[in-house]
Amino acid sequence: MAQTSQSICSILPKSITKQINTCENSEQYITNFLQNALPPTDTSSIANELRKSLILGKHKSKWNKKKQCKGKLLTNRKRMQLGLRKISCQVNDMKYKDLLPLNQLWLNYMQQVLGPKFLDNIPKDPTDPNWENVNQQLIKADFHGAEISIVGAKCPSLIGLSGIVVQDTKNIFRICGKDNIIRTIPKDVVIMNMHLKNIKLEFFGKDLSIKPTERTIKKFKCGRIYEL
């Protein structure tokens, strides 16, 4: 074992390195090689063939090109080229187990947002004085990492899905279910249940269909009911 490691570090013998010679004039080398290798009937057309320029050879694909970014915010198109817009399960495997610490972190965060007293007295009907206040805070909170299940929807196949929110955009929730599959749910056609430890909060998806960054300033109006 020790001998092999020594022989790895030693320089190659000269008998091997002599055979390698780098060719400076690569075009000359190619024509020489072709003249030797091809049958004599084809040698006359070598010069013609080499002169042809390949149109697609110079064309480099715009996508998948790794290029240095300047120190500026990426545009959405650049983000797409780098593959940073869509969280999908095929490229890098997302496991439900990996998301559990995120969910735990989210529960702690929600407790901080809503205050310690929230768990004891939850406003149950709109006449409660705290009702509007709590709604305002909920709409401003972040939903990445929340556990969600769908109760009602226009499309019957969506009902009953549940999972942890991975991505939250203007019109879409991406959730990761227990079977490690990421599903896309449109926001404006569903009624969702959010699980906060033992409390279930039910809300319309349509209320949330704003960009997550713009939701921080938005004023929420109570008492709207949407038709599904």
Added chain:
Amino acid sequence: MDANTKLCQGKDIFERMNYLYQASYLMALKNRVAASYYGNVMVGCAKKSVLRIESDIKRTICKCCQSPLIPGETARVRLVSKPVKGIKWTCLTCLSIKRYPTKKGYKLWTEQPNSVVQIFNYTSKSVDDKSVTETQKRNLDKRNSVNIEKN
């Protein structure tokens, strides 16, 4: 809510940004796309509501793609001497470069003692003993918001 929370402007948004920052670091090694997305939302929140991020925190996320920079994992850190002596950070997801010059005896304005005029402590005394790091980070954020700069 009680009077204490109303005093601090943008407290809920600071909390949200804090959560997103931690979530982004949590997902950094498992899923870089998610980490970058959370970073992006965090920066967007700060922009929308015109709140400043502490410069120490700002330097740990990539300026270009907003993914967290962990030396050795998602970033390459080198000492360079050529244009000016400094530290070069290369983000490995988008290959963007950020250089921080190192000057002897130089301190950022926020690190200098005369930049801080007054520190308000908004953390409620009775509750916040669950996670020490969380409150510390939040204090950093908050202190920054409250700094009233001279001149």
